[in-house]
Amino acid sequence: MNILIINSSTLPFPPAKGGAVEYLIDMFLKENEKRKQYNVTICTILDKESKDMEKEYNMCKFIHINKNFIFHLKNIFKVAKRKLEKRYCANEYLSEVIKNIKNNIENYDLIIVENVPQFGLELRKLNPKKLVLHMHNDNLNKQTEQANEIKKAYDEIWCLSNYVMNKVIEIDNDNSNVKLLYNGIDVKKYLSISSEENTISDYKKRYKISNDDIVVMYSGRLVEEKGILQLLKAFNNCKIKNLKLIIVGSSSYGKGKNTKFVKKLNDLANNNEDIIFTGYINYEDMPYIYKICDFGIVPSICEEGFALTVVEFLASGKPVIVTNSGAIPELVDSNSAIMIKKEKNVERELEEAIKEMLSKLKSYDSEYNKNIAKKYSIEKYCKRFEELVGVIIDENK
Secondary structure: OEEEEEOOOOOOOOOOOOOHHHHHHHHHHHHHHHHOOOEEEEEEEOOHHHHHOHHHOOOEEEEEEOOOHHHHHHHHHHHHHHHHHOOOOOOHHHHHHHHHHHHHHHHOOEEEEEOOOOHHHHHHHHOOOOEEEEEOOOOOOOOOOOHHHHHHHOOEEEEOOHHHHHHHHOOOOOOOOEEEOOOOEOHHHHHOOOOOOHHHHHHHHHOOOOOOOEEEEEEOOOOHHHOHHHHHHHHHHHOOOOEEEEEEOOOOOOOOOOOHHHHHHHHHHOOOOOEEEEEOOOHHHHHHHHOOOOEEEEOOOOOOOOOHHHHHHHHOOOOEEEEOOOOHHHHOOOOOEEEEOOOOOHHHHHHHHHHHHHHHHHHOOHHHHHHHHHHHEHHHHHHHHHHHHHHHHHOOO
């Protein structure tokens, strides 16, 4: 079976620059290298580091779109045209993708668009055999411009959570082409790591973590909607001896920039030696980083489509403090997490939740948390993917 994956133009694939969607594609393709089920072609922006990683894939071909000066110039005109006509028209990235695939569209049994709903409006004109939208967040709902047209452009829409799925269904109250495909992680990587490994000791030394310290961790982008500002204020207010906060991540995917918001966070933490910023950590090293902490915090004040970080904490055996954001309530229960309401005073709620977590930390069962995470393994993701592909392809017969 031949599958074409059209990635967004935000980040390259393979994931040299990071990205949750890109890592998910990567895990799926690596599983496919073992199983040899699908012949995959992926459209992605050209990136030197990513191109060097392509030799890892024998079952995958690449179509590169070069975002050079001419590309950006053409894209400016297309964005202006879209604003003038007040209707979607293909951006330069999609235009280049279409140029590369239109003459052999019949070769693809299935085309999967990763997280850019509007692409379907143009791709449908090519009359593909089957066209699927793979949703990774809540960016197709009743408020989306041309929502009804977009939804009808796809044979199926695969959503990473019930929360996102319900948002899509609300567009026209029709669930016939909307399916659930939970995200997955390589759970085995987290389960196989012992807390006594030398790599973990090295990280503890690097961040000056002693055996007497209790460590709380945030992992994610340093952007306002993730609630990191409220977390810093809450932590400063706690003033608990031997409690440290490790903040893992940068302002954007990959190394990121030192934005005004990041500077604000640094200023807020400047007088507190118990707050540690690690900066960007390579995804391959994250299972070791999670082992440093005693519990995690995911304080999102936006609506999370899934929140892989929650599953990663659980896979590491760690309990979490979370907000009732988007799909997060689908991933945890009262035995694995403390949930607060993001509609309230998040700063105060976080402060109280940290104190509550410290009082009951020993009562959490790490094996219970790991078992929850196993529900979202890459193996289960691939099995569900196969089911969805099998059904949609059988409809052609």
